[in-house]
Amino acid sequence: MHSSALFLIEFGAVLLGLGLLGRLAGRLRFSPIPLYLLAGLAFGEGGLLPLGASEEFVATGAEIGVILLLLMLGLEYTASDLVSNLKTQYPAGLVDAALNALPGAAMALLLGWGPVAAVVLAGVTWISSSGVIAKVLGDLGRLGNRETPVILSILVLEDLAMAVYLPIITALLAGVSVAAGSVTLAIALGVAGLVLFLAVRYGRVISRFVSSDDPEKLLLVVLGLTLLVAGLAQQLQVSAAVGAFLVGIALSGEVAEGAHNLLSPLRDLFAAVFFVFFGLHTDPASIPPVLLPALALAVVTACTKIATGYWAAKRAGISVKGRWRAGGTLVARGEFSIVIAGLAVTAGIEPSLGPLATAYVLILVILGPLTARYTQPLAMRLTARRRPAAAARAEAADAADAAVAARTAEGAREAVDQHRR
DSSP: OHHHHHHHHHHHHHHHHHHHHHHHHHHTTTOOOHHHHHHHHHSSSSSSSSOOHHHHHHHHHHHHHHHHHHHHHHHOOOOHHHHHHHHHHHHHHHHHHHHHHHHHHHHHHHHOOOOOOOHHHHHHHHHHOOHHHHHHHHHHHTTTTTTTTHHHHHHHHHHHHHHHHHHHHHHHHOOOOOOHHHHHHHHHHHHHHHHHHHHHHHHHHHHHHHHEEEEEEEHHHHHHHOOOHHHHHHHTTOOOHHHHHHHHHOOHHHHHHHHHHHHHHHHHHHHHHHHHHHHTTTOGSSGGHHHHHHHHHHHHHHHHHHHHHHHHHHHHTTTTHHHHHHHHTTTTTOHHHHHHHHHHHHHOOOHHHHHHHHHHHHHHHHHHHHHHHHHHHHHHHHHHHHHHHHHHHHHHHHHHHHHHHHHHHHEEEEEEEHHOO
């Protein structure tokens, strides 16, 4: 009874604090993510008020939060959108890997950590945080922007690449034979390909199966299906986030719209819990010794992510403002980076790798929402000072993009209203 009461007190205090922080962020017109992370530091090991009874529940809630974030992002696009974007954006995925994995590998080699640690740190610096970026896009109201499909394509390519990378790094850390590692990799690739095939080929069938006029039944079926697929994907060495995202794109039409409306409050709740959980497992005392190399790596890879997003958006024909927004949005690192570093820490290959990865991710998960919001206006201001004519052309192109987006949104609303009538 005492343990149950303590759990309710702790978890209730966490939720109340998150609500107040979210309200403060809303008044300041600022993303609440950095505030949620700082709250996690306060409640974690070495913090002001460490949690005890509710930590396990918070961990489960954090996993659900990441899954819901990716599900809601997947609901914004159809399977045909995904395939089209992947076909056109795969070169951006290659550029993304080259620009952002190499700095991590180089840092590990400069520190004398060896080739296995270099492969690990390359993954930490390569993969952006799908969870953080999905939340930022929603907070900033950019889900309908023209550059968002470009961002989404890069994130999906990164998540799908994890189906290849994670089995490889697991085999390297365990020191298994080439044959055993190849079998694990083949299974992971087969599962990822099967799930993607089912989502693209049988999306309409899945939507009809899920569809229901009763909101309660629709919520239960969609949430249950998402958690089931995410769990199976993770069990088979494929990202749970990839599974949830593919469920989202498999649903379309009225089912997707209804699920979006029903799941939005749950997403916001569990997403906040996810960011708190991240902070809970960051000991503030472990950050200062590795702060300088982590800060240097963060600065370099923030610039390379901005360059990646800018190049990919330019290749897709997005205006200059949209290119800078795409680059700034991709900066945040998070859940995948921590998972990769955790594998290395468990294997014991390098004691300093864990604190370095934690400090690095903490810097960029706080910096990411800031770059998403301010990269574009700062870049345009600097550009306007140097090249007024180019800035004027960029302004005109961005206005044209906004007009196209407005007409598209209006047409979609009219179609929905007509269908309802």
